[in-house]
Amino acid sequence: MVKMALAMVELALLLSLMLVMPIASAAGNGFKCPKAFWTFGDSLSDTGNSQTTFPSASRLYPPYSTSFTFRDKPGFNRFSDGRLIVDFISLAFGHPYYGTYAHALNGANYVRGANFAYAGATANATTFVTPIHLNLQVDNFLNFKSKALDTGFYFPDPKGPYQPVWNAFSDGAYYIPEIGGIDLIVATSVLNLPSPVVIASFVPAAVAAVKTAITTLHDSGARLFFIGNTPPQGCNPAQLTQFFNRTKDALLCVDDINAINRAYGAALQQALEDLRTSLGGDGTQIFLMDNYNASIEIFTNPATYGFTNTQQACCGSGGPYNYNSAFTCGNIGSCCQGQSACATPGSYVSWDGIHYTEAFYRQIAKFFLNGQFVTPALNLAAECGLKFDDFYKKS
Ligand SMILES: *[C@@H]1O[C@H](CO)[C@@H](O)[C@H](O)[C@H]1NC(C)=O
Ligand SMILES: *[C@@H]1O[C@H](CO)[C@@H](O)[C@H](O)[C@H]1NC(C)=O
Ligand SMILES: *[C@@H]1O[C@H](CO)[C@@H](O)[C@H](O)[C@H]1NC(C)=O
Secondary structure (H helix, E strand, O other), X not given: OHHHHHHHHHHHHHXXXXXXXXXXXXXXXXXXXXXXXXXXXXXXXOOOHHHHHOOOOOOOOOOOOOOOOOOOOOOOXXXXXXXXXXXXXXXXXXXXXXXXXXXXXXXXXXXXXXXXOOOOOOOOOOOOOOOOOHHHHHHHHHHHHHHHHHHOOOOOOOOOOOOOOOOOOOOEEEEEOOOOHHHHHHHHHHOOOOHHHHHHHHHHHHHHHHHHHHHHHHHOOOOEEEEEOOOOHHHOHHHHHHOOOOOEOXXXXXXXXXXXXXXXXXXXXXXXXXXXXXXXXXXXXXXEEOHHHHHHHHHHOHHXXXXXXXXXXXXXXXXXXXXXXXXXXXXXXOOOOOOOEOOOHHHEEEOOOOOEOHHHHHHHHHHHHOOOOEEOOOOHHHHHOOOOHHHHOOO
16 A cells, blocks of 8 residues: 555656656757758768869769759769769758858858758778768868858858857857768778678778767767768669679568668767767767668658659669669760759659669658657657748759
């Protein structure tokens, strides 16, 4: 009886605590909607840095960018038929497209943030495709920030220089939509290493680099982070073509490649958990955007999201997966191979065998903005009153 009464008191206490304690949602933890986005990553997020810095090395020829006409910039800056996840994020927040770091000298407007992602970038401090790996991007950001602070242009300052309404750096989100994918592709597809070796060395090296990047940004004042894991690369037409004779999983993707991406995701999740503990207490919030599971949802239920082809590249030059590494999309070396796209890019997941279509990026952005595949729970659309009106426009 006494025990039961105690239990009742405990229950009552618990209930009253639950009433006063905010539910463990981001909103209850003092979440503030980001006023700017500072983006880092590789070709899944690069909106022009590599094209500007290395024009001959990575020129993107038509049919890249055929699905969307960028009014303010040349259209061939993105590794897709149109917009990337970061573009949809800027649209939803009502921000202009985030200027690129490489265009910083051209007087672009960085009040809403900037993009430091480079196609081919690894997380680990190595050069495989481009030297601008993740932590060099962070260095670029720090240089950019100190110059911006010198000139003061980062204040959207309607009331004059002494009354900034917000600060694009301290009130911004630090966003790595995806990194690590190149580390893993180089290990598997170029160096031909078996998956246990990749999981034992490349996965921890990449995750350690992400941890360093977050810590460095945090030390410079960053408090809000959105970090993506790697998508299931074993479902890419490039990997399906190269590893055609390996075991496939239930989704007909290369099993041991996807296992590497899952290992990366698990290691990243643990690293973010550690960082929440070590950096917590000063308002730092770190959200995981789960590219892997979001993509698996699309591969599992493609029709639900308007996709009819999950296995072949929309733009390629034949073969079972419409991918040929000798004549990739936009190839100009030999007449016509790789120079045409499928008629309906919007129904394809893969654009060029390695990168995704605008339609795929749009759906992934919608998931994240609507709070799906985000941990801890956060519904940005609801919290920040986001709109999706312009997601289907063509220019
Ligand atoms: C990570 O980068 C370091 C520094 O360049 C290099 O020594 C190491 O071999 C790299 N690790 C992997 C797995 O590529
Ligand atoms: C797959 O093909 C490659 C290249 O032809 C060959 O070296 C390898 O032994 C094959 N593996 C299996 C499991 O058949
Ligand atoms: C992804 O989905 C798997 C299977 O449902 C789950 O075990 C895993 O925790 C999910 N990953 C994340 C980061 O939530």
